[in-house]
Every structure is written in structure tokens, then in C-alpha cells.
Amino acid sequence: MELKNKRVLVVGLGKSGIAAAMFLRQQGAQVTVSDARSATALAKEIPALLDAGIMVEAGGHGLLTFRRQDLIVISPGVPLDTPEVKQVIGYGMPVIGELELASRFLKGRIVAITGSNGKTTTTTLIGKILAEAQLLTLVGGNIGTPVIDLIPKSTDETIDVLEVSSFQLETIEQFRPWIAVVLNITPDHLDRHGSFENYAAMKTRITELQQADDFLILNAEDKPTQMVAVKTKAQIFWFSPRRPIKQGAFVHGESIVFIPREGAKAEPIMPVAEIPLKGSHNVENVLAAVCAARLAGVPAEKIRSAVTSFKAVEHRLEFVRSLHGVEYFNDSKATNVDATMKAIAAFPGGVHLILGGKDKDSDYTLLVPLLRERVKAVYTIGSAAEKIERQLHGVVKMVEAGTMDAAVREAQKVAVAGDVVLLAPACSSFDQFENYEHRGRVFRQIVQELS
Structure with a gap:
């Protein structure tokens, strides 16, 4: 170019x-x-x-x-x-995005990860596995480091692990990943894309230019993600936490295994119990990472070592502190309803949930079953508060907090030992904060200052 x-x-x-x-x-x-x-x-x-x-x-x-x-x-x-x-x-x-521009100059092979939830955790984990296996690895994209900033460090031997969003995929023309991962597709950014169908179509673009010698990793338990399979020329590998599959990674008994090709013997990778991250959704993230790492040639023992030493990524079910037996968790990256559902599901009960921010045309009624089962109270903040309170009226105790500081302090007043105060807002942050990182940092600071 x-x-x-x-x-x-x-x-x-x-x-x-x-x-x-x-x-x-x-x-x-x-x-x-x-x-x-x-x-x-x-x-x-x-x-x-x-x-x-x-x-x-x-x-x-x-x-x-x-x-x-x-x-x-x-x-x-x-x-x-x-x-x-x-x-x-x-x-x-000609109108292109930064991802497309960068891909014209980036050297090496690309591993690209997209999905409504879990992108950052999976991208970071894949990067860690490859790096610990002594592969030349760069990590960037929607995760925080612009792809274009990776160009000076990239070589023909580099593996570029990129988190890519629907916004970035909207403007690609020649972007072709060697390994593409689609973790899940659930309603998100409907305020931008107009409909779930348009949003899903943007996610599907990750495989648009892949060829027969490329790989596409898909979630066998997510129906919208399964539809991507009909759009690709790449070799498809699946992952599932629930059932055996013919080619890919799945949970067999108490262990994660990988099948490199249909009809081959399953390779043991690691016990599920050794995954250090909370939540069943993180088992899916690990399965996807296992697929990508094995396709990149990383042996099972290296994968196991990297996963077992992996720590939760900042703002993703990040443990902040325990005070008087109450645990505080920062999941500011839960910017849509599905991510919030996964965060709540990571705890058996006693949850004090902070919800709200800038609405993305979301349906908060999807939270109702989990709220009734596991949440003691909801504390609303931001411009979406009125809509959240209207859609969840009568389901669970609601506290109109307004601000993050008020929400945390109101939760502290009533939480008892064994409870969890969870920031998982199901909204974007742009009404009160610069971004979700800023929101998470503010939450952490408030919690650390509690006495």
C-alpha cells in the first residue's frame, strides 16, 4: 500500500x-x-x-x-x-479502518479472536501460552494496544494475536487471519448496528477472506456462532464444555482434551479443576485457547503450565478485596447483558449487583432468572438506570444509587459475611466515565478506601 x-x-x-x-x-x-x-x-x-x-x-x-x-x-x-x-x-x-490499514503492513501470521464476551481473556491467554512456548508473539488490537503499533516489532516469524471487535471488522477488505476464533455471538452494540442480524454479520466477517489452509475455531454450544460455519472456506475446529466433538477441544469427564482431526485419538490437555478463573464461561475461553494453541503447534504440557498460572485479566471478574467477609469483584468489562449473566452465574448467591451506564438498546429482562436465584439487591447507576428499574421492577430489591460511590457504599451497608459486591454493569461506560477501564479503576479505588 x-x-x-x-x-x-x-x-x-x-x-x-x-x-x-x-x-x-x-x-x-x-x-x-x-x-x-x-x-x-x-x-x-x-x-x-x-x-x-x-x-x-x-x-x-x-x-x-x-x-x-x-x-x-x-x-x-x-x-x-x-x-x-x-x-x-x-x-x-476508499474508506478503511485501523485494523485493515495495519494488516497491510503487519508481518507474520495472525490469530484473531472475536465474540460478544471473553475476547480479552482469551486473547491474553493465547498470547501467554504462545509466548511461554517460546514462539515470537505480539498481542494487540481491541485489547488496548492498537494493531498498528505492533508493526515495527513484527517479523515473518511472528504470531500476531489480535482481539478484534465488530466495529473493526466492519471496515476490513483484505484482513485474513491464519487462525480465527469466534467465542460467542449474543446481542450487543444494537445501538450501533441496528439489529442482532447486522451485528452477527459483522462478527462473521472475521472468516470472510480465510482459505482452505486457514483455521476457524467455533463454539459448538452457541447457535449464532455455529452459523459462521456455513460462511467459511477454512478448516473448522469446535470447542464444547458439554459434549464430545469430532475435531477440536472439549471436556471429557473432569479433563480437557483435544482431537487434532476427525477420527484421531483424543489428546489429554489438563484437568478442568486446574483452571484458576471463576465462572463456567472461562472454561469455554480456555477450550478456545487450547484449540488455537494446539493448531499453532504448542504441546499439551506447555498449554497446561500457562493456563494454571494465568490470572484474571484486569476488569474481568477481578478480585479487589475482602472486607468483613464480603468479597468485592470488578467486572467492568461486562458491558452487555450476556456478560453480566455470566458474571452473576460465577457466584452461588448473595450477590449485590451494580448495574447501569449508557444503554446499548439492551433487554435487561433476560437477567430476571439469575436475579431471583442469586442476587440480593441491584444498585443502579448512570443514564440507563430508569430503563433498568422499569424492566426489573418487582424482581429484586432495587436501590437507585446514581453514582458508583453511592452504589458501593449502599451495598456495603447491607452486605454480610459470605456476600459478594459485584460490578457487572451490562452497559457501556460513556455516560459517567471515559471507558470501562476508567469505570473499573474508580470502583477499585472506592472499594479500597472502604473501612
Whole structure:
């Protein structure tokens, strides 16, 4: 991809947008960035961009700015139906995302992981397994490190382990993973994609360009994920915590086993009891990681060693502290209803649940059975609070907390030894926090300050 002297516009100044702008400038492109936020809001970012010779448009998008480009690179947070983006697509101007741009320059083979829930845990675990097996491994993507920042370190021998979101997959053209993993597909980001069908179609794009010598790993217990199988040319490997399968990883008795090809003997990998992570959903994440690691050539003993020493990823059912016999867990990454259901299910009962944030057109009534079975009280925060309270009225005790600080302190007042205070909000964070990490850090700080 020739970029020297090309006029390129980067839309959206999130972490990946800034990384893309800097990379494009290093490649000799004439770069402009455009963001709807004001110059005041972007005060931290603008000086470095200007110093690099990048033009900055803040406080809105100008259609002329868009039309004067050779290429437009949009950040994952920018919808394709943004009026200016929609118009230039109609004019036939090339529009790609940071993932697609980076993949044109990234060396080595790609292991890409997507799904509604479990992406970060599985991506981190696969990266750990491969690295401990002495394979040259880079980890990035939606997990926090922009893919484009991996380019300088990548080589032909590198395995690039990437967490990819539906937003990133929306703008791919040539992105082709060697190993693709689809963990699950449950309703999420409906405010962006419009319908579950559109959202699922974006997830399916991960295998769109795979060929017969590539691999696709799918969840045998998730019906929407199973549908991806009819869309691929890749070799399919399945994982299941419930039943034997012909090719892939599954739980047999009390152990995880792997079958490398149909008709082959099952290879023992490790006892399920050695998985250090809470929740049955993490068994699925480990099974997916086992498939990816074995396909990458990692032996069973290396996989077992890496899994047993793996610690919960920050903001994913992360243990914060125990106070007076009450345990506090941070699952700020539970940004949709399905993730919150999995978090609740990780505890037998006595849960004080903090719910709320920015609604993503979610159906909170799906929580009702678990709330009745395991939750003592729900503490609502953020702009989604009214909708949550309306949909869950009469199911369980509801406390209109409003803020994180109030929610934690209200829960502390009534929680008794053996109970759990759980942040698993089922919403995005952008009404009160910068992102889910910021929300999780605030929760942790409040909990640590409790006396």
C-alpha cells in the first residue's frame, strides 16, 4: 500500500486513530485528523499531532475535508452512517479502518479472536501460552494496544494475536487471519448496528477472506456462532464444555482434551479443576485457547503450565478485596447483558449487583432468572438506570444509587459475611466515565478506601 504523499484523513482521535495518524505520517502521507470533540476536549492530543505535521480539525467534520482526500481511515468508534462518511462512500472514496490499514503492513501470521464476551481473556491467554512456548508473539488490537503499533516489532516469524471487535471488522477488505476464533455471538452494540442480524454479520466477517489452509475455531454450544460455519472456506475446529466433538477441544469427564482431526485419538490437555478463573464461561475461553494453541503447534504440557498460572485479566471478574467477609469483584468489562449473566452465574448467591451506564438498546429482562436465584439487591447507576428499574421492577430489591460511590457504599451497608459486591454493569461506560477501564479503576479505588 503506497502512502507517500497521499492525502489521508483519519476520522476519530481515539487510541487507534492517533496511532494510525502517526503511522501514516511516518510513511510520508499528508495527514489530517477530524474529530467531533472540541479543541478543548482534545487539548492533550493536539500538540503532539501538530508537532508531527498533522493537520487537526476539531469540533465537527467538514464535508470538504472529507472530499479532498485519497484515503479515509476511520476509528472503530466512528459509525459508517456518520453523514460525511456515508457521503464519501457514495462517491466511491476508499474508506478503511485501523485494523485493515495495519494488516497491510503487519508481518507474520495472525490469530484473531472475536465474540460478544471473553475476547480479552482469551486473547491474553493465547498470547501467554504462545509466548511461554517460546514462539515470537505480539498481542494487540481491541485489547488496548492498537494493531498498528505492533508493526515495527513484527517479523515473518511472528504470531500476531489480535482481539478484534465488530466495529473493526466492519471496515476490513483484505484482513485474513491464519487462525480465527469466534467465542460467542449474543446481542450487543444494537445501538450501533441496528439489529442482532447486522451485528452477527459483522462478527462473521472475521472468516470472510480465510482459505482452505486457514483455521476457524467455533463454539459448538452457541447457535449464532455455529452459523459462521456455513460462511467459511477454512478448516473448522469446535470447542464444547458439554459434549464430545469430532475435531477440536472439549471436556471429557473432569479433563480437557483435544482431537487434532476427525477420527484421531483424543489428546489429554489438563484437568478442568486446574483452571484458576471463576465462572463456567472461562472454561469455554480456555477450550478456545487450547484449540488455537494446539493448531499453532504448542504441546499439551506447555498449554497446561500457562493456563494454571494465568490470572484474571484486569476488569474481568477481578478480585479487589475482602472486607468483613464480603468479597468485592470488578467486572467492568461486562458491558452487555450476556456478560453480566455470566458474571452473576460465577457466584452461588448473595450477590449485590451494580448495574447501569449508557444503554446499548439492551433487554435487561433476560437477567430476571439469575436475579431471583442469586442476587440480593441491584444498585443502579448512570443514564440507563430508569430503563433498568422499569424492566426489573418487582424482581429484586432495587436501590437507585446514581453514582458508583453511592452504589458501593449502599451495598456495603447491607452486605454480610459470605456476600459478594459485584460490578457487572451490562452497559457501556460513556455516560459517567471515559471507558470501562476508567469505570473499573474508580470502583477499585472506592472499594479500597472502604473501612
